[in-house]
Amino acid sequence: MNRLQQLFQKQQKDLLSIYYTAGYPNLGDTLKIAETLEQNGANFLEIGFPYSDPVADGPVIQASSKQALDGGMTLHLLFEQLKDLRQKVTIPILLMGYVNVVLQYGVEEFCKKCREVGVDGCIIPDLPMYEYEELYQPVFEKYELSNIFLVTPQTSEERIRKIDALSNAFIYLVSSSATTGSNLALSTQSSDYFKRIADMELKNPFMIGFGISDKATYDSANKYASGAIIGSAFVKNLKQDDLEGSIKEFMVQFSV
Amino acid sequence: MNYFVDERGYYGDFGGAYIPEMLYPNVEELRQQYQRIIDDEQFKKEFKALLKDYVGRPSPLYLAKRLSEKYGANIFLKREDLNHTGAHKINNTIGQILLAEKLGKKRIIAETGAGQHGVATATVCALRGLECVVYMGEVDIKRQAPNVARMKMLGAKVVAATSGSKTLKDATNEAMRDWINNPVDTHYIIGSVVGPHPYPDMVAQFQSIISFETKKQLKEQTGNELPDYVLACVGGGSNAMGMFYHFIDDQSVRLIAVEAAGRGVDSGFSAATTTLGKEGVLHGSRSILMQTEDGQVVEPHSVSAGLDYPGIGPQHAHLFKTGRGKYVSITDDESLNAGLLLTQYEGIIPAIESAHALAYLEKMEFKGGENVVVCLSGRGDKDMETYMKYFNL
Numbered sequence: 101m102n103r104l105q106q107l108f109q110k111q112q113k114d115l116l117s118i119y120y121t122a123g124y125p126n127l128g129d130t131l132k133i134a135e136t137l138e139q140n141g142a143n144f145l146e147i148g149f150p151y152s153d154p155v156a157d158g159p160v161i162q163a164s165s166k167q168a169l170d171g172g173m174t175l176h177l178l179f180e181q182l183k184d185l186r187q188k189v190t191i192p193i194l195l196m197g198y199v200n201v202v203l204q205y206g207v208e209e210f211c212k213k214c215r216e217v218g219v220d221g222c223i224i225p226d227l228p229m230y231e232y233e234e235l236y237q238p239v240f241e242k243y244e245l246s247n248i249f250l251v252t253p254q255t256s257e258e259r260i261r262k263i264d265a266l267s268n269a270f271i272y273l274v275s276s277s278a279t280t281g282s283n284l285a286l287s288t289q290s291s292d293y294f295k296r297i298a299d300m301e302l303k304n305p306f307m308i309g310f311g312i313s314d315k316a317t318y319d320s321a322n323k324y325a326s327g328a329i330i331g332s333a334f335v336k337n338l339k340q341d342d343l344e345g346s347i348k349e350f351m352v353q354f355s356v
Numbered sequence: 357m358n359y360f361v362d363e364r365g366y367y368g369d370f371g372g373a374y375i376p377e378m379l380y381p382n383v384e385e386l387r388q389q390y391q392r393i394i395d396d397e398q399f400k401k402e403f404k405a406l407l408k409d410y411v412g413r414p415s416p417l418y419l420a421k422r423l424s425e426k427y428g429a430n431i432f433l434k435r436e437d438l439n440h441t442g443a444h445k446i447n448n449t450i451g452q453i454l455l456a457e458k459l460g461k462k463r464i465i466a467e468t469g470a471g472q473h474g475v476a477t478a479t480v481c482a483l484r485g486l487e488c489v490v491y492m493g494e495v496d497i498k499r500q501a502p503n504v505a506r507m508k509m510l511g512a513k514v515v516a517a518t519s520g521s522k523t524l525k526d527a528t529n530e531a532m533r534d535w536i537n538n539p540v541d542t543h544y545i546i547g548s549v550v551g552p553h554p555y556p557d558m559v560a561q562f563q564s565i566i567s568f569e570t571k572k573q574l575k576e577q578t579g580n581e582l583p584d585y586v587l588a589c590v591g592g593g594s595n596a597m598g599m600f601y602h603f604i605d606d607q608s609v610r611l612i613a614v615e616a617a618g619r620g621v622d623s624g625f626s627a628a629t630t631t632l633g634k635e636g637v638l639h640g641s642r643s644i645l646m647q648t649e650d651g652q653v654v655e656p657h658s659v660s661a662g663l664d665y666p667g668i669g670p671q672h673a674h675l676f677k678t679g680r681g682k683y684v685s686i687t688d689d690e691s692l693n694a695g696l697l698l699t700q701y702e703g704i705i706p707a708i709e710s711a712h713a714l715a716y717l718e719k720m721e722f723k724g725g726e727n728v729v730v731c732l733s734g735r736g737d738k739d740m741e742t743y744m745k746y747f748n749l
């Protein structure tokens with residue numbers, strides 16, 4: 101069992117996960133941000149490896165990705181930066197990025213490296229389900245990585261069941277059909293959707309992400325899910341000249 | 357060997373639908389419906405009628421006499437430049453707007469580079485009274501002011517893509533993001549044989565009218581429906597796919613696809629995808645694209661905005677990899693000179709994209725008497741400023 105699976109075995113309520121882009125705001129900040137987030141209450145993390153054409157992302161993550169790439173971030177460098185990850189960080193870590201970057205690195209090599217540095221799973225939003233099943237799943241299993249699938253309000257029940265069968269950690273519920281960072285208050289429509297999923301009694305717990313930006317949206321997501329994932333709001337708040345301070349300041353609202 | 361799409365949306369190793377879950381329902385709806393709609397008799401009738409009465413089809417197949425003498429072969433030009441709005445792009449937008457209506461969509465989005473596809477989309481939206489939003493790179497908006505004005509006059513909203521390199525690939529990203537955010541009422545009209553399955557197949561089918569007509573016209577004019585060569589330029593590859601479509605299974609017909617070498621394939625300013633690219637995923641399909649070792653998409657360069665794209669459609673990747681098609685490239689200079697040559701030999705000012713295909717004639721060796729068809733994908737009106745600067749006109 102990887103760290104992520106262990107976490108969900110222990111706790112299925114009030115989880116907080118933070119997404120950030122590797123290499124932003126400074127190329128060398130990747131590990132420092134992870135450490136600071138753990139110290140300030142994050143339960144697990146998603147580290148984004150940047151891609152030049154991130155179609156599922158809104159302006160904030162597009163900009164952070166571009167800045168990271170311009171600064172010299174690559175997947176090779178990211179694994180280099182994560183070499184000492186497990187000496188400094190104990191919470192589960194996911195890598196998140198687009199399929200082309202993984203393809204060029206090599207699927208087997210990528211998974212092997214993830215395992216080596218202590219990464220627990222991946223979110224690859226543009227990896228088709230059939231391709232995961234045929235080509236990726238055996239490799240993911242070999243290296244004990246969890247693949248996280250997204251579900252949207254438009255995803256059919258049949259497809260959600262299939263995703264549930266293929267998942268072994270949690271399912272990522274996209275709050276509304278939107279790119280990341282869209283400033284949507286969670287509506288009654290979205291609570292109907294969360295309830296519908298909760299009523300399906302899936303074998304996997306689910307986390308809600310996209311549009312979660314503060315304590316209020318975090319709390320409303322928590323009513324239905326095991327927790328929530330915050331990305332753009334966190335990234336937007338990072339300050340280059342006061343990295344730790346800005347992280348603390350953002351995280352304090354979630355501490356009880 | 358099968359050169360057409362299989363049930364799973366692949367051409368050999370290429371194609372598929374590499375899209376985030378947020379796009380899955382839209383693309384899946386299209387995948388389930390497109391062939392049924394295209395094969396519907398009523399749809400076929402409407403499509404044919406509009407191509408004839410509105411676009412002005414069939415486009416002529418013209419035997420270019422003086423050019424033929426110069427090269428020592430029978431050079432036929434398939435005159436897509438004579439279509440309404442001045443390029444082959446309208447064949448696809450007519451097909452897709454009818455399809456969007458059948459799907460009950462109320463709002464149309466599109467990406468554009470040079471503005472030709474944007475104009476062709478804005479045109480059919482005006483024709484059918486649908487809302488139209490066109491994404492265009494901020495850099496291209498500055499380069500292509502007349503087409504921006506045409507789109508606006510046609511009632512479209514032109515939105516600047518300010519992300520990334522601010523050109524065609526970024527406009528495509530923005531259009532995809534729009535579609536993610538508007539999953540129910542919107543249809544995305546992609547302008548070339550790129551994107552997730554079923555787009556490459558659907559666009560190829562709409563453009564296949566080019567080779568369908570060519571076969572008939574050649575038969576009438578020469579007694580033989582099969583030429584020795586067909587040539588077309590490749591940006592994403594839609595006019596080339598249309599030109600190749602009905603000849604692909606006739607092995608005696610040699611298919612030549614001409615990419616843009618820009619300032620030269622080794623100059624760092626090129627769009628010669630099959631030479632410089634590697635297999636990967638861009639805009640929802642597995643194909644060949646120009647990228648760094650890390651899998652970051654590289655910004656291409658070509659004097660012709662329509663060929664300024666870092667990838668090619670998956671069917672082209674398959675034709676290239678299997679050797680069925682020959683993929684070559686032509687530089688900025690060679691294409692501009694070929695544009696001038698056609699103008700002075702035949703009185704036709706071609707789009708600089710199409711001039712790339714014409715320029716390759718210079719590099720071919722003919723025994724004499726071969727029949728060669730070149731797809732003249734568009735007219736050069738939009739390129740006058742570039743021609744003027746280059747030739748000091």
Ligand SMILES: Cc1ncc(COP(=O)(O)O)c(C=O)c1O
Binds near residue numbers: 707
């Ligand atoms: C006249 C003309 N030819 C060719 C192209 C390239 O597109 P494709 O490769 O899809 O035919 C364009 C694109 O704008 C064009 O305007």
